[in-house]
Amino acid sequence: MVIHLKHSVELAKAQELASKIGATHFFDGKKHVIVTSSKVKEVPELLADYVEDHFVMETDIQLASRDYRSEKRGIKSLGIGPGKTAIIAGPCSVESYEQLDTVAQFLIKSGVKLLRGGCFKPRTSPYTFQGLGLEGLELLAQMREKYGLKIVTEVKDSSHIADVIAHADVVQIGAKAMYDHSILRACGQSNKPVLLKRGFGTTLQEFVQAAEFILSQGNSEVMLCERGIRTFENKTRFTLDLTGVAFLKHHTNLPVIVDPSHAIGYRYGVPDLTRAAMAMGVEGLLLETHPKPEQALSDAAQQLSLEEFEKLHQSLHPVATAVGQQII
Amino acid sequence: MVIHLKHSVELAKAQELASKIGATHFFDGKKHVIVTSSKVKEVPELLADYVEDHFVMETDIQLASRDYRSEKRGIKSLGIGPGKTAIIAGPCSVESYEQLDTVAQFLIKSGVKLLRGGCFKPRTSPYTFQGLGLEGLELLAQMREKYGLKIVTEVKDSSHIADVIAHADVVQIGAKAMYDHSILRACGQSNKPVLLKRGFGTTLQEFVQAAEFILSQGNSEVMLCERGIRTFENKTRFTLDLTGVAFLKHHTNLPVIVDPSHAIGYRYGVPDLTRAAMAMGVEGLLLETHPKPEQALSDAAQQLSLEEFEKLHQSLHPVATAVGQQII
Amino acid sequence: MVIHLKHSVELAKAQELASKIGATHFFDGKKHVIVTSSKVKEVPELLADYVEDHFVMETDIQLASRDYRSEKRGIKSLGIGPGKTAIIAGPCSVESYEQLDTVAQFLIKSGVKLLRGGCFKPRTSPYTFQGLGLEGLELLAQMREKYGLKIVTEVKDSSHIADVIAHADVVQIGAKAMYDHSILRACGQSNKPVLLKRGFGTTLQEFVQAAEFILSQGNSEVMLCERGIRTFENKTRFTLDLTGVAFLKHHTNLPVIVDPSHAIGYRYGVPDLTRAAMAMGVEGLLLETHPKPEQALSDAAQQLSLEEFEKLHQSLHPVATAVGQQII
Amino acid sequence: MVIHLKHSVELAKAQELASKIGATHFFDGKKHVIVTSSKVKEVPELLADYVEDHFVMETDIQLASRDYRSEKRGIKSLGIGPGKTAIIAGPCSVESYEQLDTVAQFLIKSGVKLLRGGCFKPRTSPYTFQGLGLEGLELLAQMREKYGLKIVTEVKDSSHIADVIAHADVVQIGAKAMYDHSILRACGQSNKPVLLKRGFGTTLQEFVQAAEFILSQGNSEVMLCERGIRTFENKTRFTLDLTGVAFLKHHTNLPVIVDPSHAIGYRYGVPDLTRAAMAMGVEGLLLETHPKPEQALSDAAQQLSLEEFEKLHQSLHPVATAVGQQII
Known part of the structure; x- marks a missing residue:
């Protein structure tokens, strides 16, 4: 699952949350993003208060998937x-x-x-x-x-x-x-x-x-x-x-x-x-x-x-x- | 080896020659063609008198090879x-x-x-x-x-x-x-x-x-x-x-x-x-x-x-x- | 689906039933057997009265499957x-x-x-x-x-x-x-x-x-x-x-x-x-x-x-x- | 080619020779060994005076080959x-x-x-x-x-x-x-x-x-x-x-x-x-x-x-x- 945290969440908090649920974390320029295994199909309770948006994914193709972001990325x-x-x-x-x-x-x-x-x-x-x-x-x-x-x-x-x-x-x-x-x-x-x-x-x-x-x-x-x-x-x-x-x-x-x-x-x-x-x-x-x-x-x-x-x-x-x- | 027989060779003779050396034979519209295994690198003695032209090939890709016929075939x-x-x-x-x-x-x-x-x-x-x-x-x-x-x-x-x-x-x-x-x-x-x-x-x-x-x-x-x-x-x-x-x-x-x-x-x-x-x-x-x-x-x-x-x-x-x- | 017909069913009837539902039929020495595509998961209505037993299968490996017949066949x-x-x-x-x-x-x-x-x-x-x-x-x-x-x-x-x-x-x-x-x-x-x-x-x-x-x-x-x-x-x-x-x-x-x-x-x-x-x-x-x-x-x-x-x-x-x- | 140098050759010399011909070098416990590309089929002139023995190899499977060393290695x-x-x-x-x-x-x-x-x-x-x-x-x-x-x-x-x-x-x-x-x-x-x-x-x-x-x-x-x-x-x-x-x-x-x-x-x-x-x-x-x-x-x-x-x-x-x- 790809999780967008609310804009108000700060770096230390985002890192702490990701770490607690064993997920990866990064800042995409605008917001903190947490990615869990695609086996996770529901927002972990611990994060409930901080989530802006979330994307349930079929396989561990997540950030690269058109289901997450449909427009093509460029360089x-x-x-x-x-x-x-x-x-x-x-x-x-x-x-x-x-x-x-x-x-x-x-x-x-x-x-x-x-x-x-x-x-x-x-x-x-x-x-x-x-x-x-x-x-x-x-x-x-x-x-x-x-x-x-x-x-x-x-x-x-x-x-x-x-x-x-x-x-x-x-x-x-x-x-x-x-x-x-x-x-x-x-x-x-x-x-x-x-x-x-x-x-x-x-x-x-x-x-x-x-x-x-x-x-x-x-x-x-x-x-x-x-x-x-x-x-x-x-x-x-x-x-x-x-x-x-x-x-x-x-x-x-x-x-x-x-x-x-x-x-x-x-x-x-x-x-x-x-x-x-x-x-x-x-x-x-x-x-x-x-x-x-x-x-x-x-x-x-x-x-x-x-x-x-x-x-x-x-x-x-x-x-x-x-x-x-x-x-x- | 692909062998072109002389134009004077007749069908029965061409078939007989092919059969004797265990090769395939066909008439391509103009001449009789005999094809042996590509392992044959020299014209079989038996055919010596009847051969117009011959093509030594590397593998059993023979009639289809550009080495035999360089121009593309059509339909x-x-x-x-x-x-x-x-x-x-x-x-x-x-x-x-x-x-x-x-x-x-x-x-x-x-x-x-x-x-x-x-x-x-x-x-x-x-x-x-x-x-x-x-x-x-x-x-x-x-x-x-x-x-x-x-x-x-x-x-x-x-x-x-x-x-x-x-x-x-x-x-x-x-x-x-x-x-x-x-x-x-x-x-x-x-x-x-x-x-x-x-x-x-x-x-x-x-x-x-x-x-x-x-x-x-x-x-x-x-x-x-x-x-x-x-x-x-x-x-x-x-x-x-x-x-x-x-x-x-x-x-x-x-x-x-x-x-x-x-x-x-x-x-x-x-x-x-x-x-x-x-x-x-x-x-x-x-x-x-x-x-x-x-x-x-x-x-x-x-x-x-x-x-x-x-x-x-x-x-x-x-x-x-x-x-x-x-x-x- | 593999279907065993009742013993009372006769050859002509078995063939007719198989043909009507577009399935294969054979006699296994004891009974008539009809096999449909494995996509069929319920006994076709037409056969309802004639079925002794039936086996729902996952894929078109059916008669060869251990799920149909668990003991090994011999020659x-x-x-x-x-x-x-x-x-x-x-x-x-x-x-x-x-x-x-x-x-x-x-x-x-x-x-x-x-x-x-x-x-x-x-x-x-x-x-x-x-x-x-x-x-x-x-x-x-x-x-x-x-x-x-x-x-x-x-x-x-x-x-x-x-x-x-x-x-x-x-x-x-x-x-x-x-x-x-x-x-x-x-x-x-x-x-x-x-x-x-x-x-x-x-x-x-x-x-x-x-x-x-x-x-x-x-x-x-x-x-x-x-x-x-x-x-x-x-x-x-x-x-x-x-x-x-x-x-x-x-x-x-x-x-x-x-x-x-x-x-x-x-x-x-x-x-x-x-x-x-x-x-x-x-x-x-x-x-x-x-x-x-x-x-x-x-x-x-x-x-x-x-x-x-x-x-x-x-x-x-x-x-x-x-x-x-x-x-x- | 695998080259065994004479026992009299010292480490520094062995390294120098290997380096000059762009080959690898190691000491196998008894002697210095130099390995060149398998494309090298004759002993390089530079090494002529120092070679005890050499093995010409077909491919870059060299030290592991039975052609170099026929008995199995152990641990x-x-x-x-x-x-x-x-x-x-x-x-x-x-x-x-x-x-x-x-x-x-x-x-x-x-x-x-x-x-x-x-x-x-x-x-x-x-x-x-x-x-x-x-x-x-x-x-x-x-x-x-x-x-x-x-x-x-x-x-x-x-x-x-x-x-x-x-x-x-x-x-x-x-x-x-x-x-x-x-x-x-x-x-x-x-x-x-x-x-x-x-x-x-x-x-x-x-x-x-x-x-x-x-x-x-x-x-x-x-x-x-x-x-x-x-x-x-x-x-x-x-x-x-x-x-x-x-x-x-x-x-x-x-x-x-x-x-x-x-x-x-x-x-x-x-x-x-x-x-x-x-x-x-x-x-x-x-x-x-x-x-x-x-x-x-x-x-x-x-x-x-x-x-x-x-x-x-x-x-x-x-x-x-x-x-x-x-x-x-």
């Missing part, structure tokens, strides 16, 4: 919201100043405003490139200063969460890290927008519940990113779950981002899948592009060259128009 | 081919003359030329509606006569394959029947175009190999229909594998059809997924529509009302234009 | 039933008299009473060995005469169902054929025991519902065979679903058979998985064994040599004893 | 190794002193030496019980002191990894945390045995590669725990992948543990699945038992009562004997 600092589709582009891994600068210049010319690049790589093998770490974060920050790009970069585990929050404009939580409560909590308590990737073995229910960890700490700017799930099919690296995207659009109030590059894992299919996601009117598209994909230190098979990226980018505009979206 | 009688997207619409099950006539009239007004409707329903339970059978086929044939619509209907098992071939303009092989060699062989030996649905537990490799059963009997008009695969996600009925569609477009020479209705299983997501498939430039879209979906005898949750269908249909045109396709 | 002619585990062994494909005779002699010495061998192979590629067909059935029948073995062989599609029913002692319905209503119905109307394999993309619910097609035609001798499902894991060919076996044991009244050979697809794991299934107290084990596995025309990687089979067979006895089962 | 402090099967039992969550003490007393009487209990619960919902945290670790430590039990407890994210390493005898890395490099590295640098759970969406390849993160930091005591993977089947919570267990036994040198409770998610199937795993001769079994399962704060549906546990425990001995294992 203010990025201009993301209904009717807009943001392009987020850049290399899989930050590799060097030169590499990043080439990409950044290119994106600026293309009108792209969000630069992505990984510094802490969640590689499955200990014997491959693990990312530039903090050095990479600093290179990204230089691009922001030089070009005014907004920076999207991934946190892999909680040991560097503070660094990522400090350097990024959007904190990306990777597919393998999305169950990590320390990361989710830290993001919930920060004021940075969060791009939450769905784990490849994660149900839609669990995915949105991970977003609830962030929302219920007071950070309302969470984007849900579909990036392919693991199925029996192995001709492609993963299976992009656009059926799931339809579900998320219909049932949740959170912006939805699609990452076709990681889903298919092969360059050839990225343009078609990107246009497919565009035609669904999603709020953002995450695309990997690299000056020399064949020399990339990670994900060489799936990154687009800058020329391929630009060709795709151009082709998105008429599709956007066809479905009433504006590319930003 | 002549339906006008299906590159640059065109055919709309195939109608109710899940044929239920009555009135139901079918209402839909048919509506489709004619909308400019749709292909009417679908199931007569033999592959229901999972023996205790639910199993379809009108032959009576349904005759109702469909009446619609063809009355309105000039082309009829697409499904064969469920080999006991009624002859009836379906006789009545339909396009024989649909259902997801649960696609491994049935008797059906595949009968379709391969007929001259009716075939719409082959992917099984929900079927890999892309197996899917195309089922098409090879048809192609290698001499019928070159096979469409591959993606209709959702079974994954761990159960908020949606199936997961529409558009990543797989990208693979099929890239690697095979067969037209690709998408069926979003069965994939998601819920009306709400059908329009978005249909537009997504449209944006990928597929050759056809299969849509369930029913005059009164809530009263449908099967798939009540996913069929669009005629009004919903028409609204979706209208919205497809700008998307088609955006990606250079023409809706037929 | 009389084979001695299969609670406390017994039957070994069913033989080559993947029947290849020749010599091959089959070698295996048959070996099995007789080992005390195995059930010989399996495929004649109609549901291969995924049209360019590989498709089985000996009718000739194979006759070879199997010779083994029955010569050695007194019971014959288990697979039907692949409905074109040869009559032949298989005529020749086999147990009709095996393959994983790819298990949705085929013509096959299910023909088996339901025969008096031969049926070994029904689970499709690799088939849910437990659908699997048992396929058995209901057979049971509701009057054949009560159906065995459920788990043979591996398709998952994201591809180091092994399939994933043997013993969790599903636990479900089937607990919720249904049908004997359960396990086929570890097809599940893993590699010889090395067959013994361990067979012992695992044995320890669960299943009613049967299906094992592939071939005199020269490396020369087998199908499934060469997973068949055990006769020596490997015998070593495994011996090792099963102490496990059987440990869990109170007797190997037959 | 000295626990007596775990070939021929032994350790029982690890206890409640899902540590809830109170009383609860834990009841279980501990019971286990001691049953001869069980390893007590498990979760303190940091990786719940999918923020609105449910999240565990007792550090307080729970201290309760577990009290049980060790009082009863001499060894303590197995789970780390959920890297924020409390130091606490878990300090308190536990075996550090369990949960299914949702197994890609977390900070945790894997911390465990690799500790001297505590590690029980690594497979993620429910994790391939066998990735699973063993996670173990490589630990092994390549110098900790050789890693157990692989199969606990069910996510498949399309939803009648059971997960699908226990015993086919995967067969693969791990055959291809790796690490002890394998099976957790049937989490796999099926329902009490009824736990005994059968446990006996199945026992019959495969695994090195350990992880079982959830609770004094009052129906009142448990987590996993209420799957935990065994103490009586059910003991009945199961007794039934394991004859199965163990049948396959030549000794229960410890």
